[in-house]
Amino acid sequence: VCFYFIFITLFLFIDGTEVDGYAKTEGAWILSLKRQQYSANTAAECAIKCDAEITFTCKSFIYIEKDQECWTVGANSKTETILRRSSTALYEKNGYLLECVNGIGTDYSGTKTKTKSGKICQRWMAKYPHRPNITPQSHPLADLESNFCRNPDGDSGGPWCYTTDPNTRWEHCEVPSCTEECIHCSGENYRGKISTTEKGFTCQRWDSQKPHNHGYNPSALPGKYLEENYCRNPDGDPRPWCFTTSPSKRWDFCSIPRCTSEPPTIVPEITCTTSEGGLYRGTMAVTESGKTCQSWSAQTPHKHNRTPDNYPCKGLDNNYCRNPDNERMPWCYTTDSETRWEYCRVPTCENGAGPGITVINEDDDEPVIPTEEEDCYVGDGTSYRGITSETISGKRCQNWKLMTPHSHNKTPQNFPTADLRRNLCRNPDGDRAPWCYTTDPRVRWEYCNLEKCTRFPVYFILYLPTCLSVAVLDCKIGNGETYRGPTSITILGVTCQAWSAQTPHQHNSFTPQSHPTKGLDGNSCRNPDNDVNGPWCYTTDRNKKWDYCQIPDCAGLKCGTPVTKPKRCFGRIVGGCVSKPYSWPWQISLRTKSKRPSAYKVLLGIHTERAIEPSKQERNLEKLVLGPNRSDIALLKLQTPVLINDKVLPACLPEKDYTVPSETECYVTGWGETQGTGGDGLLKETGFPVIANKVCNRPSYLNGRVKDHEMCAGNIEGGTDSCQGDSGGPLVCNSQTGFVLQGVTSWGLGCANAMKPGVYARVSKFIDWIDTTIKAN
Template sequence: FIHKLVLLSVPLSSLLVSAVVLDEYAKTEGAWILSLVKREYSVGTVLECAIKCNIEPAFTCRSFMYVEKDQECLTIPANGKIESVLRRTSTSLYEKKEYLMECVNGIGMDYRGTKSKTNSGKTCQRWASKYPHKPKYALMTPSTHPKADLESNFCRNPDGDSKGPWCYTTDPDTRWETCNVQNCSEECMHCSGKNYRGKISTTENGYTCQHWNAQKPHNHGYIPSALLEKYLEENYCRNPDGDPRPWCFTTSPSKRWDFCSIPRCTSDPPRVVEELTCATGDGSAYRGTIGVTASGKACQVWATQTPQQHNRTPDNYPCKGLELNYCRNPDHEKMPWCFTTDPETRWEYCKVPSCGDVPGPDYAAPPPAEEDCYVGDGTDYRGMVTETISGKRCQSWSSMTPHSHNKTPQVFPKADLRRNLCRNPDGDRAPWCYTTDPSVRWEFCSVNRCPTAPNIWSQMLSLILFSVDWLSDCKVGNGGTYRGPTSMTMLGVTCQSWSAQSPHQHASFTPESHPDKGMESNNCRNPDNDVNGPWCYTTDRNQKWDYCQIPDCAGLKCGQPVTKPRRCFGRIVGGCVSKPHSWPWQISLRTNSKRPSAYMVVLGTHTEGANEPSKQERKLEKLILGPGETDIALLKLESPAIINDKVLPACLPEKDYVVPPGTECYVTGWGETQGTGGEGLLKETGFPVIENKVCNRPAYLNNRIKDHEMCAGNIEGGADSCQGDSGGPLVCHAQNTFVLQGVTSWGLGCANAMKPGVYVRVSKFTDWINSQIKMNS
């Protein structure tokens, strides 16, 4: 018994050592740094690779890359602050945290950041250089201070100067100066505090902050797991929505949220590469002198409050270039804009030219409908998927956060890099995107390959296999439980047997190391739970391993229509006709009076005339109104509807779930189109969810939104549900499924600027829905 305890203590100690060592590094999956200087090692674990980096004798190791499938370890002297980070399949980049920090502890002798300018703005001289200033007695050079990290021209403190990090300057008249580096213990913010990562958790009025992952006392949509790029940690003050400064929800039931009192930093804010004649992406870096809107209205000076009162002032947004009346984008809108001098028009977008030969902006009318599947490598894919294979939200191609990159609309003008749509600009094996998860740089997207011409032999084989459950040739999720017979990669190469060591040697994934993973032969498997699905080592000497093409096990499931919808970010008011039967939960409720027996429910139709063969008609047995005169109701049919590819329910949400802001949602209906065409056909529009905190701002819906309601729409207007759409579904897309999150309720006009649509929040009524179903079944 004692002997067993001793044996058990060994792996526990190893785990503790591993945790301590790896905690020194920041991990990013799918990332790779191309460095000319590197050392390559063959190791069995990531811990061994980390130890190699820690004791690297050839150079200062700032990061390492580890490829588990290849057991490949590369140590390098660079990191993401020094060299460009590239994307690479199944590679993890580990960067030493000490070299990523841009603040100092004490006098900063351990500072290893990348600041290279002095207090007065002078550029630092390289430490190894002797021009324009020769280090006195050659004391301050990389060779004399090997542990001081005197590489490049970064600010350092090799001699323990009491004023902190310093450098020799490139100004012949100034030998050296102290650098302006923030103290790590200093609680302060730059600009509007978007990047504030401090630990203040009390508001300016003394309220304690509610934890971001809590939903009591205040229900909200700022969910840390869905908004990883916002760093919503613990109950610390943050600024996830472009407010003038950090804030938080409070623990007081009577005070929903409050600003936090955080002083401004004395160190220099992040530099913006100013764009003077054109705009890239959303135009947040535009600093030109255009001062009129797209319709020709003069812009109001940002520092004034007439005729429009507002809080987008130079004081509130000090880093946004709010000079005079020039068009700017201080709050993450789609493009530069301004308040206007017309009392009847609060604000409008400006017509600022795009930098370079780029396609139309993200807000342009959508292209013709495309199938949501790809051919070949998906270079020509133009579908609307915005999620990765593991369900992560895609980062906008024009955004540089959380991942900086060069796959922009300007660099790839023909790749249709709109919004955050999955694309393949660089000819990879399939459509992909950067993710909004800071720890996962990129992933392939949740897009299926388009079916090819059927093969009679493969059809016969699948019919035989379909009768044997454990051999069914499809995968659930990432295929960790897949035990099917496929033994060929997606490029048609035969798999190497898992027990074989030729042509490729490997030790991490064998039948012995993973006895419960079905690795007895050469069939595709997923022993490491790779998010991209089953894979295998190949019999091609030039390709060690590759993924396999395994279809998903799909059936008639709620929220997963057989006919994939267009997912058109166009308009109902404005016209975007849906693909027939792509929204199979849409019904038409018809009546000549208000008696339940006079109602008729029509299902399975695309036309308002409802003359398709797929039409199902059901009389209404009972109408159940929502509690407390809320704008929701349940309909009980006299006889059940027949579920098929044209009649299928959307999924119900989790109880009290609040949809995170920016989530992609859609409304459908046969309602008023205001003469824009498409009358009589089901229409759709897509737009993002707006958090109630934002929607209740005075400029928007001015505190009219209640907790059991939600907002969705484009702040500039142009897309909305309208008269005749009331009661219709608002479905939001997540994990390849459409969930009924809202019911069309009310709005101030149709598609008006600053007046998004209002929907009943279905998650507030799940208990009521379930109880009514039981009572009336």
């Protein structure tokens, strides 16, 4: 199995300001009546002012670096509305974000609002249905806000609250311990510090990729508390586990005793589901195709480990549809020996989602193949209806219907005319350009990677020192951190203030002295703080301290950046989605009549399998180098170079040993078997998520067949896959630098079968071999 590539190395430097003890979110502003404004030269100085605040309990602060403005706030994202705002950063104290207790929880400041029996808490300032003895006035330092569980009187049973049940004055709340070394249920809420497995292996740190690469990135999974090297259960396994520090043992379960106290009480959903249906406790026992469910305690006709003993608290009674392991909806094993399992079509609770949960109707979110249109925007982009779903820094957009990782009110229901479909870039609120919330928990929102439809001229400044001519483009690459052009006017036409000047605006954050390598000579637009929205400057307008500049993107060809933007559809290769011509310009067709290298032909720049396009480039093969240790990868050396243009362009190579996180959207293309679904002879594409090897190797999936130098991708329910004839083709995933070649189509058990995702050679494991082979040839 062979593939062709050319690569260009790109580097991205991100300059971030972190403050110990605080979680930072870019582009966020918090609404709160309890706040105080100060001047501060750095975020660290602002943190000191927050710690010293005496007028209220400071839980977070906002810092605006360009204005050197500091706002201390008596609230955080758990209790108050978060808005999006350019060039601001929200810093929240980690202690107030914890949803577990230390000791008896006198310092607990989380947001639990239900008691152990599921009763809703009464507000602390309310006098009905119970007249409280403990109030915000009697205990001003106890943080008695709203109706959150607290322990203001040092009760030995932990946090509690008055209830809204007239017959029950108060009850304790079910808040997990931060230090308790035992587990309830499957240990999903375990927050202890055990870091040794049941076989005696020491756990590997979650933020480390050695000795085992993995996709369980703490920053990408903030709600899973992947701290240090502590045992955790982030993926719905029977109990907590960890990767080990032994090269010979990838991962292992941890030996943590079960708690003797009662497990947390859940409020079940009986007739419908919210979110992924983990709380569904109804009696549906038939799959979506009409098959009867197998009892969870039975092992015939299908053997499995999703038993009531392994998954307590999951309601695995009889043969009812359930979701014990974080699938996307309730499911069950079937009584049909030919069908191991299927999803159940349980109705969604359209009006019963509750706060913080948004229900997605699966039928309503089916893929929509957009019309062919130029992917640019007019004016402020309010009318933009294109398909871009990535930000200016390359982050993937959050689905408008979802409330994670960022809660918001820009929903399709609130903005019905804004076309807030899926995670497509839009401008529902009349901002200056299309934008989206991001899937990065640390960055609330960003403008999208889009240009205006009216093209700006590219100017050339020519310097002639002796015999050397150097051309400097007045355009930016990426966010313009390296921009050194002469533009010195803001987006509104205001002349820039010189960086060394202190009038009309006084500042000391960005000067030629403080940032000597940032090109802050004169008054030209620059990006010294790596602002994702591009170059800016202080202005000569006394009423406007600073503003962005209108700098066009440099025209050019970079790896992984097609000139023709792909559809990125979620149709199927087996099932059919024809690509835009030349939107995947690294795709080649490798043809041969024998296994001799001289018999191979490499066709580039084509869209049809017949290869009749005028853009076709045909090259002969000089050498074929097979991958090490019989791995399913190879390098091809061409007899003559190819011409890089808008129809022939390489994908980027990944970092060495990089592991693509689980659920990352990736795309595969090919002219392979379509099983009668149409589009034969044309390049087809599909997108689907990466599946962690740990999950893919489960007995019910590929049963340990996937090696460390391979990766899985596909939809667990089937229907989307690469197929015969696609072998050797690219699996690319989007990143800040463009599309990266993360996988090479290798093998699978059939095409698009449920529980049998496709397997790909993991390119990041071969970076050293690629480099060595190229140098040797």
